[in-house]
Amino acid sequence: MSFSIQHNAAASRFEVVVDGQLCVLEYRLQGQVMTITHTGVPTEVGGRGIAADLATAAFEAARASGWKVLPACSYAAVFVKRHPEYDDLIVSA
Incomplete structure (x- = not known):
């Protein structure tokens, strides 16, 4: 990774500030399933x-924690298609 991503578990998101802009990947954790709900990077x-x-960062954290992932946001769904190395983590709705 080229950016220093922080896992803000209290806010249920992964985040980084780039050039003063907050970029986030938000999730909801239910049991052992991380549902990625939003990925936001300012234009x-x-x-x-x-x-x-x-x-x-989110998928690697899920793997390390033994979680499955539901890619509910459109970016996460596209990311999964481009990165089959995470196929073993995916659950469907």
Whole structure:
């Protein structure tokens, strides 16, 4: 990862500030399932791979914690299709 992503478990999100802009991947944890609900990167800092780094951090945290992942937001769903190495973590709604 090229950005220093922080896991803010109290806020149920992964986050990083880039050029003063807060970028987030938000999730909801129910039991052992992390539902990714939103990925947000302001247009001012878009196109730098920030969303991919946020998603990678989330999937790696899920793997380390033994969680499954439900990619409910559109970005997370596309990310999963591009990264089959996370297929073993995916659950469907």
